[in-house]
Amino acid sequence: MSSQRVKIDGATKVYGDFKACDHISLDIKEGEFFTLLGPSGCGKTTLLRMIAGFNPIDEGKIYFNDKEINHIPADKRNIGMVFQNYAIFPHMTVQGNVEYGLKARKIKGKELTDRAMEAMKMMQIDNLKDRMPSQLSGGQQQRVALARAVVIHPDVLLMDEPLCNLDAKLRVTMRTSIKKIQKQLNITTIYVTHDQEEALSISDRIAIIHDGQVEQLGEPMEIYTKPANMFVANFIGTSCFLDGEASGGVVKILGVKELELNIDKEYKGKVKVSVRPEYVHLGAPKEGEIQGTITMSTFLGDFMNYEIQIDNGPLIEVNEYTDEMDISRKMNDRVSLELMSGRICVFDAETEKTIM
């Protein structure tokens, strides 16, 4: 199966005086699983629809390999699409749905049935081939939609929140099978979601979109551990921000705790220090340490989640995992918070951009 590189160069879409996509540039590699991740209304679907050819592009260019496709109509772009609402034909059987795109390409006879069967087997719906969509569960319908999208051997597969109508458990199962099938077929895939966990688990690379622009582009681990700015740190995972003052490579947090960090020694000024729940150790209250009071504890199986009111600071979440969980902790207990200095991020308080 062929696979294409997708290059987006300054793609812009304007509705009235509102820029839904504002000069977005991305270079998506052949066979890559690439995710557009961002909050509702940030412009993900608009960008995907421009790639599909459903929305005309107002400014910029889109290329499949080296070919500019701005003026190629959607039905000539050889793309497979999967949407959140399945979009399978209710009056056709599973097999009829899967064969539809092949028939539209004038494929007949043995090739038609062989290719449809191959796609249905891959999605594990071959035993359902004679059923009507109304006789299928949500997960099965979504598999039909996937089979229908890949059976045409698309150059690029576009998926817009394909799992959002499924229950939590099925979403996890389906995302694993989507990832496996995508790797098996090696189709360049552009996937839209607002679910950060889904994006982290499924993608080779992620573009974080906010207000029609790319905030950060990178591999899941990089985006999680090295967010480019406070928006990304807040959007991906859970982050709490503590006020600090930087000078000579040392950050004084909440006027209490000094940490020598790997930041430019020349940098001087107000900062925000982001802390994730898993990057803090709790200990007995100690002078010179950040201290707080436990206001809530929630047992979540392999870890305990605490909500802690920091003295002269915000509420913070801290997770203690099984190996270090202290089950004697209770509400109103006083604790010290030791931040893992190698894991925290520091942002300029004014620009909100990362300085470490």
Ligand code: ATP
């Ligand atoms: P969601 O996750 O909610 O689907 P999204 O990130 O996919 O959101 P888009 O559907 O791309 O967002 O929409 C981006 C912005 O453009 C939104 O503010 C939306 O209201 C606006 N928008 C989208 N389509 C149109 C249109 N046809 N006319 C006017 N504004 C539009």
